[in-house]
Amino acid sequence: MRVRTFTLSDRKEIISKIVREVLVLFKVEIVGRSGEADYLQLSVVNHRLPDTADGRVVMESQLLLFERTGRVSVFKRCSTGALDEREGAAVNRLIKLNLYHIFREELDMPQAPWGILHGVRPTKIVHRWIRGGMGEEAIIERLQQDYACSEGKARVIVPMAFRQLPFLTQSDEKTVSVYIGIPFCLTRCLYCSFPSNILPGKKRVQEFLAVLQKDLLAAKDAIEHYGFCVQNIYVGGGTPTSLPDEAFAEMLNMVYNAFYGPSIVEFTVEAGRPDSITPAKIETMKRLAVSRVSVNPQTMQERTLRRIGRQHTPEDVVTMFHALREAGIPHINMDLILGLPGETSEDVRDTMEKVTALGPDDITLHALALKRGSRLKLLMEGQHVKLPSDEETRRMSEIAMSYVRKTGMHPYYLYRQGYMSGDLENVGCCRTGAEGMYNIQIMEEHQTIIGIGGAATTKVVDFRRKRMKSSFNAKDLVTYLRDIDIYIEKRRQLLDEAYGPQS
Known part of the structure; x- marks a missing residue:
């Protein structure tokens, strides 16, 4: 209209x-x-x-x-x-x-699949009703009545929220997770709107690592000062494995030495792309007890990979996956995107055949979100690229979920973004016992997340005042490097407000 x-x-x-x-x-x-x-x-x-x-x-x-x-x-x-x-x-x-x-x-x-549930975290509403004593069927009915949510989507997020309960109870006010942002990539994908930088030269990488060390040590001091227990470490980006081998090992050693200990449930590294992985990096992750690695093919269609700016083939994904398995990494995640330019539901069927045949522990299905910061958005506005229709993207989702279910996986976390293809969602599915603790905690905002590094966000849950506040490190690399003391102080003030002595 x-x-x-x-x-x-x-x-x-x-x-x-x-x-x-x-x-x-x-x-x-x-x-x-x-x-x-x-x-x-x-x-x-x-x-x-x-x-x-x-x-x-x-x-x-x-x-x-x-x-x-x-x-x-x-x-x-x-x-x-x-x-x-x-x-x-x-x-x-x-x-x-x-x-x-x-x-x-x-x-x-x-009908919109999610009705008027526009927020990023629809399961938060479900958790509120669970705390109020409502049962599963009553919540499903209320989602349909109060939010015009389809029964299908309600029957995804309600059982999911109940499955999350045992994981959320493993965290208390002093349990935190740590996120380390490595804002570099080897190339920039067509759809990407993340605040990442093409990997710079050796001198700038070393400058970043020196500042990151300062940021890490300040966070470590805060954790010791407030008596926090670190549950999860998550190294994301960007693509952390885009760092050269020696720089990657230096970075991961710093993270391990600052935060690893007996309380750690999960140590995750986003490896992302096969063209960023080497045997030396796999050996570093194995040596430093990394328990979860993300491999993100996005699609197993070679023509699509070229179209979106990926410098690898589907065969490279398979090789990387097997190398991580042989190294004994306990959990391997794989991310896919539905609604990529030029793809059809049959392409998704072929991708799911190839991915599920590998036997990953966790598959996250992302619906393409057309963001202002991406080259794809600009190309769309210029009518140079055509995306699948909403109806086709929804068919892709149905096909992908059918494969996930056939492998015995179930959805365990979910979030939504604006302008998603097919008015869909990003949903993480896994086999029983392979749930990503950090994914659950970050999405349900049940736990303080201490952000370190480029473009990282600190989210502090203030249990006394029952609210959450955030502080943000600069997305721009030059600004982060220059103003690191400002970001450290902002994080310290936020933590002190929530955990310091009451006035």
Whole structure:
């Protein structure tokens, strides 16, 4: 649907945001006065009606469509909040729900798999209801009723949330994880929007390692000062294994010496691409007790790999996988992307055949998210690249999940991003016993994550005030190297606010 202009009765920023989320969901395009449009104007008007006798919020939403003929079509929907819902949250949810139902029922738009569950972490809602004593079937029903979530998606995330409970209980207020960001890659993939840099020369790499050492030691001091117990170490990026062999060994030794100990449940390194792996790096990871390595082919279609800027073949992925297995790495993850340019559901079927034949412990299925920072987004805007349709991407997801289930894997963590192909999700699946503890902790925001390195984020869970705050290291490498003392101090202040003496 294309409209020339859009108006909204409420000027609050949060209302504007949630209404626009619904417009994006149904691909409503505001073209301006010069563009070709189906309607002259779309207007949204929201009214709060008197609360129910038991105190529940009631909201009415109107959607007005102004046609070229001068005719105005008016659609109304009224919904009532839940007893256990905060007032502000109820208002926002009901506005979204009303508009969603108007688009679906009055304007004949297709169902969105996740309904109005737009947030990154939909399982957090499920965990809140679990803590309130609700059972599995009741939560599935409520997701469909309150959020217009499809039964299929509800039956993915609800059992998943219950499976996560034993892992979340292994963490308390003083249990933390450590994330180390290595912001380098050998090349930049077409779809990538991550804050990574093409691997620089030896001098700049050494400068980065010296600053990283300072960052690591400051984090180590904080961990000892507050009496934290480190549960997981995660070395990500970028592609950490893009570092030359000696630099990689130096970096991993620094990490091991700073944080490894008897409390460590999981030590993960993102190896990512086969063209970044060498026998020396595998030996370093084995020697330093790395327990989980990510191998991210994204696809096993050679023409797609070339198209997206990958400098390796599907055969290289197989070789890398076997080398890691032979080295005795306990868990190997593999990441795939659904919705890559030029691919079909049959390509995904072939990729899944090849990947599942290797027997990885964990497969994460990512739906392509078209981000502003990627070259793919620019090419799309210039009409140089065509992506699979939403319907085709959903078929890809169904095929991929059918292969995952045939191997005996089950979903154990999930997150969503804006502008995902097919309105889908990123979902991690694994065999029983191979769940990634760090993945669960970072997605459920149940634990403080101490971020170190380029573009790393520290997320501090303040258990006293029941909130979470974050501090961010610079995405730009030059800024990170120059201002490291500022980022260390910001992290220290955040930790002190949550864990220091109460004033």
